[in-house]
Amino acid sequence: MVKEKEITKLSFEEAMDQLEQLVAKLEDGDVPLEQAIDLFQEGMKLSHLCSQKLEQVERKIEMLVEENGALSKKPFISAAEEA
Secondary structure, three states, X not given: OOOHHHHOOOOHHHHHHHHHHHHHHHHHOOOOHHHHHHHHHXXXXXXXXXXXXXXXXXXXXXXXXXXXXXXXXXXXXXXXXXX
């Protein structure tokens, strides 16, 4: 298990890798209940971290759009927001 301070220092990719490993352990079903609860809690923290990192990146993304022959910056709009 990763300590909470260490979780916040993980990159998105590292957090996703650890989350996938935790899910695999839980799906295996060969984990005692107490350990499964701990793994679930750690997974929720990793999931939250990944979500935060994605939101940060989304805010930074800008699309270049050609309008009237000139390039202008436009904030990123996700497919979910357009619908």
